[in-house]
Amino acid sequence: MKKLPLLLTVVSFFLCYMEWGANQSSFLFEAAIQVFSQRNSASDNFSHPLILLPFLGLIVLIYQAFQPSPNRRWVYIGLVLPGILVLFILLSGLLSANVKVIASTLPFLAFAVWAVRGI
Numbered sequence: 789m790k791k792l793p794l795l796l797t798v799v800s801f802f803l804c805y806m807e808w809g810a811n812q813s814s815f816l817f818e819a820a821i822q823v824f825s826q827r828n829s830a831s832d833n834f835s836h837p838l839i840l841l842p843f844l845g846l847i848v849l850i851y852q853a854f855q856p857s858p859n860r861r862w863v864y865i866g867l868v869l870p871g872i873l874v875l876f877i878l879l880s881g882l883l884s885a886n887v888k889v890i891a892s893t894l895p896f897l898a899f900a901v902w903a904v905r906g907i
Contacts, residue, residue: 794866796895797896874893
């Protein structure tokens, strides 16, 4: 199995772009930095499924990328967990017809397909 698509999937996850409200936007890496930098409410941040599940999925993908022979089941789990959030972002981009949001999710989806085909 190729390990490069797994690592590129992790990197492309953080490059997903979100927009909401008036003049409010963020990449996922900016949101992750904000979540990890808040010391006083860290347990509240990680108790939300849309934060905890993608984080666990990324840990699984990184771990499997450095295994001599990645386990197919764990790779699928690692792709599905952050994929849920990316698909929500894609859905919001489609519903609002925001090309930037839609385009930012495509690399993650492409690398995920590449990773699945490489198993």
